[in-house]
Amino acid sequence: MARIERARASIRVELHPAAKAAYTWIRDLPRWVNLPEVPASLRAQLAVQPIEGVMNQAQFRLYAPLWQALIWPEHQPPAGTLLICMQEAEITETEIERSAWVSALGSLLQAVEPRSISEVRDRLSESMPIRLHKELLGSRTLSDVTLSRWTGGARSTLSTQRKQKRSRAAQPEVPKSPRDILAELNAEWQPSD
Structure with a gap:
């Protein structure tokens, strides 16, 4: 035992x-x-x-x-x-x-998926209490500069990943099946805001 x-x-x-x-x-x-x-x-x-x-x-x-x-x-x-x-x-x-x-x-x-580094950093900043950030990482958040130094990647990579994520989020969702497409076409038209 x-x-x-x-x-x-x-x-x-x-x-x-x-x-x-x-x-x-x-x-x-x-x-x-x-x-x-x-x-x-x-x-x-x-x-x-x-x-x-x-x-x-x-x-x-x-x-x-x-x-x-x-x-x-x-x-x-x-x-x-x-x-x-x-x-x-x-x-x-x-x-x-x-x-x-x-x-x-x-x-x-x-x-970690390298194309998701910015998301990892952003989610950590949202999830981890500031006191633990300070205790474990020595700052209020894990900065892009620090994460880039850890990973050896360019800081601009993180900015690019965030822009791509916002761009994908802004695009309308495409119906996934023919039935969904027909439902969208048959739906009453609503003007967008």
Whole structure:
């Protein structure tokens, strides 16, 4: 049965051998965001998210989630990080390997569509409380300049994406089926405002 420990200097965290291929894949995955550009306060919060691994004496062998190891200072989780510990007899190598790959593929499923960067930024500004913006990002909102620096994209790209979205929203909706078209033609004409 899994137990919880907190990371500390006396517990050495290493990658579980069954998770090595998945970790190598995720480490070399082309990133949309340049991690060193993300504010240190946000990276620090991400780094202390709970991790799963196999505990053997004072050694914790990590297998999921793997992406956090990419942002750990000095290749170790920060003190206090929750370690979800399994014993060797409680989990098989196959289960560890599967969990590692699920973790790695989860990053792929969470990837952002590059043509929607401006929408991601706008929705974040609308959804995240200002106090969290200040705490995690160091400003009242995630600016176009900051997001462009993170992603390596041009700031003008965000403006262009917003203009295209407004343009699409302003276009009238086209009926989707012949039945819809006939219903539109048979409807009483109303002058537009």
